[in-house]
Amino acid sequence: MSTRANILLVEMGNHLWMYHHWDGYPSWLGKKLMEKMEKHQKDYADIFDIANELIKDKDDDAYEITPRRHGDIEYLYVINITDRSIE
Numbered sequence: 001m002s003t004r005a006n007i008l009l010v011e012m013g014n015h016l017w018m019y020h021h022w023d024g025y026p027s028w029l030g031k032k033l034m035e036k037m038e039k040h041q042k043d044y045a046d047i048f049d050i051a052n053e054l055i056k057d058k059d060d061d062a063y064e065i066t067p068r069r070h071g072d073i074e075y076l077y078v079i080n081i082t083d084r085s086i087e
Contacts, residue, residue, distance in 0.1 A: 004073045005029055006066070007054070009047040011081035016047045017069060018054065021062040024075045032060065033077055033086055040084075047081055 005024025009016040020029055036053060045053075054063045069076070078087045 003075070004070065005075040005077060006069050006073050007033065007063075008069075008076065008078045009050055009081060010078060011047045014047060016051055017066045018051060019064050019066040019070055019073075021064075023060075023062065024073070026075070029075070030077065030086075032057075033079065037079065037084060037086060045081065050079065050081065 002022040003024040004022070005020045007018040007020060009018065023029055036050060040050070051065060055065070057063065079085070080087075
């Protein structure tokens with residue numbers, strides 16, 4: 001069974017929803033998202049930079065852009081690009 005998750009990228013009032021089909025638990029996806037944000041701590045990245053980087057991840061092809069929150073998720077990650085936080 002897949003552990004599905006949504007990722008909500010937020011930046012100054014703009015929102016971009018993403019869906020991750022499997023391995024959405026914090027020890028895998030949460031860790032990967034933290035690594036991506038740490039990579040962008042010093043340089044500016046917007047929601048599209050982060051989304052493109054996730055979609056192009058060669059080690060994980062489970063990301064896709066979606067129009068809204070899915071109903072069958074077990075985890076929701078909210079990434080605020082402006083203040084560089086993940087909830």
